Amino acid sequence: MPVFGPLGDSALLIKFGDEIELALNRSIHDLAARLAATPIAGLTGLVPAYASLLVHYDPLQQTYAAVADWARAALDQLQPSAARKPRRIEVPVRYGGETGPDLEAVAAAHGLSAAEVIRLHSARDYTVYMMGFTPGFPYMGRLDDALVTPRLESPRTHVSAGTVAIAGAQTGIYPIDSPGGWRLIGWTPLKLFDPGRESPFLFAPGDAVHFVPLPEGRNGA
């Protein structure tokens, strides 16, 4: 049963579990969609995550108890949505080299060659479970067990936009320059976030993402 609790006086945290699990995550997005479709006054934001949903509200318009009651009622009436065929996005990647400085170390840590890491990373479709950290950053999973690698002990102060990375059982892409604690294995020329574009974000939760290795020596368009 989901656990309800306040995050301060302007947000309600609904915790569904502790695992990265597709059906659980899908039900969180279903709940978020339902709450967004039938909002209460003072609803100011919904942030779905792997196994939780954060409901932001204006405490001048609603009490914590009223928001919790509203969310609980929506949860009780929730029908599982039919699994839609996800939008599939191909991401060209230049693996390794200067923009994938951790590729060799990841390979060595697992007794693999760099080529095997590339093959394993690009072999499967990943689901975008959630977005956060910076505008457009997709949290995707799950990695093949053979690639699961902990985050860096000390994050880098600068990771370039477009960098493809892994941490734990997740993979992600840094959409803007920022600090970063994940292992950097490649780079894509795709622009994940462009506020000037009609659709500012390339990805949305639920998308299926497939990495395509670029032949070495090409920059890609």
Added chain:
Amino acid sequence: MALKVLQSDGLVTVQDLGRQGWLAFGVPRSGPMDGFAFRAANALVGNPAGAAGLEIGLGDVTLQATQDCLIAVTGAGFQLSVYIWDFPLWGSILVRRGSAIRLTRSGTGTWTYLAVRGGIQTRAALGSRATYLRAGLGGLEGRRLQAGDLLPVPTDSGLEELAGRILLPRARPAYAESPTVEVIPGPQRDAFTPDSLETFLSSAYDISLESDRMGYRLEGPQLVHRGSPDLLSEGMAAGAVQVPAGGRPIVMMADSPTTGGYPKIASVASADLSLVAQCTPGRGQLRFRETTVELAQRRYRELMESLKNGIVEAEQSGPWG
């Protein structure tokens, strides 16, 4: 008309109440560090609460208007002069065109807010004029302001009627160099040893100079996690107190990322977030006291009521223009 930046040594950005609607895509709310002072400035010039204004911190700024305008400056840590006269904060002032508006660092506090009647009309990005520096989003070209910048403002008439209003001192937050602020414990209070919660609620924390609009990093007694400090990423809100490995708490502020993977021991009550914001990194200390959601919400409602009811005509008129 335009508000011209003549000189800026500070961190000056265009802000409005913040960017909503894109949190689920990882876009932080941004907006003012001291939300009460920002709202008060808009209220004093008769703007809607969400009109864009300036947030000024860290250094001195000089502005000039190309037409007569009505301004209000609120917050703390700065002194205001217009042309040759000094003005107190928390009042609305008619400024004649060409007069220099100077804000200089003075006294206790960190952030000051300048509202101008009609609001600053920079182009909105993703539905808001708030500046998010890390992504170069919003405000004026997504960056801090510098000498030579021109901020578009609508021309208005009837400004004299609105000049000379003040927000009564009793309606302003109880700013202090070393405030005690209320927090709602959780959601991960159980991720910490019982001693740690006790420590958090009874210690004085310094605010590191590494603090910024994303978060205020606290220095003081370390908190101890029960188990791993790494959580599955989940939603985050301004005011949340995150504690990474290393045990030093961070109070998340206006540019807080929308999600985070560290346990949150507590969250600052909205009514007290202004006090945290005005606590200066490198000076002053923060202390925390426990409260409930219900009490915190009541205090916030009372604070906003006092803003509504606390704007009056000044008893004496000052030198105008």
